[in-house]
Amino acid sequence: MFPTPVQKSGPLASAAYQIILPIALVIWLLPLLGVAVTSVRPSGDLAAGNYFGIPSSFAGVENYKAVFRDSPIGTYILNSFKITIPTVIGAVGLSCLAGFALAVYRFKGNLALFFLFVAGNFIPFQILMVPVRDLTLKLGLYDTVTGLVLFHVAFQTGFCTLFMRNFIKGLPFALIESARVEGVSEWRIFLHVVLPLMRPAIAALSVLIFTFVWNDYFWATVLVQGQSAMPVTAGLNSLNGQWVAAWHLVSAGSIVAALPPVLMFFLMQKHFIAGLTLGATKG
């Protein structure tokens, strides 16, 4: 069997594995641990300069209570959902359709169009900050959930289409041809043959886009000012007072804000099983 299981390899390799793996794990989790520990730290610790040490007492309950009491975090989280869910549906839905067209139909400029989608991913979106802000202002979408959704969909669809097109290209084309000979219309081929087989791709992409948009801080600060459309990532900042930085509260808020993407992942993970096309053709 390759690779050789660690248990069967030499003592040196096995010792190295047992030492290095936990170290790597701790380094990898250090920032998260830091945030988690800070979220249960009393504010006095931070004032006294105890940033990374053991908390002097457990203040988790007060901190988390304070987050919900002192900030409209409920509104922020609701806003985040209002922004993220339509974006996921919009970006994944559009990219399924665009990916299907790019993968299945032969038309002039197909490849050029596909490269356009790919190339779009290489543009750093920060350089679009000023024109996009101007555009939203002119369209009357500044400081609205709709504005954020539209721009997120626009920016995410490029990558999604690249992903979907390649996934559909990987499906056996004979399935589509077979349905065509059977007299199934193109739209129904998409709905009944291709879409069910794309489940793993849709699940993976949904989680990815959900996490990405949920965690977005950049566009939230560029396109939103008021509380009404502010998502949780940018909203957490309001926990910091004008004069005092309340990092313990921001940390607690961050943990709360991070829960939905984690839940989303566990909900969708059974759909990741990609073996769905097995048995379609010989193999």
Add this chain to the structure above:
Amino acid sequence: MGNVTLTRVTKKFGAVEIIKGVDLTVEDGEFCVFVGPSGCGKSTLLRMIAGLEDISSGSLSIGGRDMTDVDPAERGVAMVFQSYALYPHMTVAENIGFGLRMTGHPKEEIARRTAAAADMLQLKPLLERKPAQLSGGQRQRVAIGRAIVRNPDVFLFDEPLSNLDASLRVQMRIEISKLHQDLKSTMIYVTHDQVEAMTMADKIVVLQAGLIEQVGSPLELYHRPRNIFVAGFIGSPKMNFLKVTARPTEGGVAVTFPGGPSLTIPTETPVIKGETTLTLGIRPEHLDRETGDVTLAGTVRLAEHLGSETLLYVTLADGAEISVKADGLTSARPGDAISIPLLARACHLFDTEGTALHNGDLTR
């Protein structure tokens, strides 16, 4: 009615011409096999009949109606793919009924026709399974079932058996032949396996490089190949070809083998004018005779014992290689000297272009 007529049909991919003008008529109810080496365009031609590839020029009619530019769904054809192309997320029953469901047939009719097709193909116990839970032969049967329920005028098979193992292939071959007898529909079948072609076809179309080499019944192609390509392609092991010098004689052709012996081959009409070089063709199975009009001396290079018969690969005195299908009990071993009797009546003659001048006939 399911007669298929192709008239001057061509297919171009960009500048490359794949099908170079094909004229063909497949009669209603006929089992027609397209056969040829890989890349000869046989699958492309089938896909053009199905409507999956455009026809670059020429015309196609099915059942007397022009179908050149008609959508695949409107052509009254059903196709079975080499890869089976079963929908992996549907059960066998759903796979079979899918086309009917999508084209708005009532539920009871779909159930009835699915059951009938399943009955015909012994798929009854498998109807609730997914394709992944089926063996290769069962998947192939489902693919055929999906074609049957649509009750098409013309069935199209694109190398349906090439993914199956040898014994299953023989079994499925018989099942498809039976199916043809039961349904009496037109079937067009593409294969590169000449055994499938010989055993199943009413009519074989031999294709090479986008052109039809010959059309005829299996035995016609076997006994009366029109050229050296067909002669070599049909029959296994393939026909032996020997370069000979020939001159016309009274009632035939006198040929001289490079090693010296000569032989007069009787022909009905004079086939050559003066002395010339020809290719003599003779099938391995016609070299296993007690006596011949002439004998060729050679050395056995290799013997393949198949039990029922033995294939001998023999090097002749002048270095030419020929194969002989000998009796299964033959004692010849590699290195043995052997003399091969040759019957003049069994010999075919081809000119330097490869066109057949004379076909041997053992019944004469």
